[in-house]
Amino acid sequence: MRILGIDPGSVNTGYGIIDDRAGCPAHITDGTISTKSSVPLPERLTIIFYQMQQIIKEYHPDVAAIEGIFLAKNVKTVAILGHARGVLLLSAADARLSVFEYSPMEIKQSVVGYGLATKEQVQKMVRELLKVEYLPKPDAADALATAICHMHHYKTNAYLEKNLRSEV
Amino acid sequence: MRILGIDPGSVNTGYGIIDDRAGCPAHITDGTISTKSSVPLPERLTIIFYQMQQIIKEYHPDVAAIEGIFLAKNVKTVAILGHARGVLLLSAADARLSVFEYSPMEIKQSVVGYGLATKEQVQKMVRELLKVEYLPKPDAADALATAICHMHHYKTNAYLEKNLRSEV
Numbered sequence: 600m601r602i603l604g605i606d607p608g609s610v611n612t613g614y615g616i617i618d619d620r621a622g623c624p625a626h627i628t629d630g631t632i633s634t635k636s637s638v639p640l641p642e643r644l645t646i647i648f649y650q651m652q653q654i655i656k657e658y659h660p661d662v663a664a665i666e667g668i669f670l671a672k673n674v675k676t677v678a679i680l681g682h683a684r685g686v687l688l689l690s691a692a693d694a695r696l697s698v699f700e701y702s703p704m705e706i707k708q709s710v711v712g713y714g715l716a717t718k719e720q721v722q723k724m725v726r727e728l729l730k731v732e733y734l735p736k737p738d739a740a741d742a743l744a745t746a747i748c749h750m751h752h753y754k755t756n757a758y759l760e761k762n763l764r765s766e767v
Numbered sequence: 768m769r770i771l772g773i774d775p776g777s778v779n780t781g782y783g784i785i786d787d788r789a790g791c792p793a794h795i796t797d798g799t800i801s802t803k804s805s806v807p808l809p810e811r812l813t814i815i816f817y818q819m820q821q822i823i824k825e826y827h828p829d830v831a832a833i834e835g836i837f838l839a840k841n842v843k844t845v846a847i848l849g850h851a852r853g854v855l856l857l858s859a860a861d862a863r864l865s866v867f868e869y870s871p872m873e874i875k876q877s878v879v880g881y882g883l884a885t886k887e888q889v890q891k892m893v894r895e896l897l898k899v900e901y902l903p904k905p906d907a908a909d910a911l912a913t914a915i916c917h918m919h920h921y922k923t924n925a926y927l928e929k930n931l932r933s934e935v
Contacts, residue, residue, distance in 0.1 A: 640856060641866050644860065645861060648857055670846065677842055678846070685854045688812050692809035
């Protein structure tokens with residue numbers, strides 16, 4: 600299974616793709632879709648949408664995992680972030696990918712084992728877990744962590760389902 | 768000039784198209800893009816995006832006017848509304864339309880002359896101003912009001928610009 604992780608942002612959107620190879624996450628690619636905050640929002644959304652569509656076309660992920668909105672943030676930030684998430688969800692749904700959402704806490708917990716981990720801790724643990732030689736940039740590392748988080752949740756759910764079935 | 772007015776919503780998005788005919792707004796069409804709240808958000812966003820793209824292809828507006836986000840609302844509502852606005856701005860920018868934003872108050876003031884007008888007052892005034900025989904549905908009426916609001920602002924700005932130029 601190939602998982603696309605997304606860390607949405609209206610200026611920088613991180614993405615990271617991993618494969619689930621017999622229970623081990625294997626790094627495929629990662630990066631950041633960057634736009635300038637001086638560019639009007641509709642144009643920024645166009646850049647985010649078409650670049651994400653291109654990434655999906657190139658790497659053919661099976662599912663997408665995206666960071667949920669942290670509602671405790673400032674309402675204006677939430678509104679703008681919502682716009683970026685909207686076009687990212689569209690690009691995933693348009694390619695018929697199922698989309699799974701995880702909270703920032705679940706994502707951090709999944710790679711660092713601690714929900715309040717710093718950005719640097721996430722970057723280092725992602726490098727370690729995926730055995731990449733460079734330190735992924737912060738947003739790309741968050742996206743890779745989101746993909747790893749989905750892999751863990753997916754495996755746990757599959758395990759529970761199997762065990763529940765065997766008890767019936 | 769043909770103006771597309773949009774009243775964004777994640778369940779019901781109103782749209783309304785008018786022509787500026789020698790200073791008078793002429794009704795071209797209006798309607799509502801409806802999705803079910805039980806449908807997952809990524810699919811709803813896909814419906815909104817493709818239907819709006821279809822409307823733009825069919826009616827060829829020159830500009831789009833959209834209701835701004837009312838930030839005083841509940842943060843979760845703002846987040847979901849942001850997603851819908853994101854794909855609507857994308858559909859407009861993708862068709863190379865300039866997008867103008869107006870606050871709910873400016874829009875109401877523009878058709879009813881009163882910023883706190885009710886939905887019913889907006890519906891009735893829009894029917895009156897555009898001389899349509901039926902009462903446009905609430906979201907479609909708001910979208911038509913947004914288009915009328917843009918026509919007024921555009922004309923005022925054009926007038927001011929002309930007068931400023933003649934004073935130089």
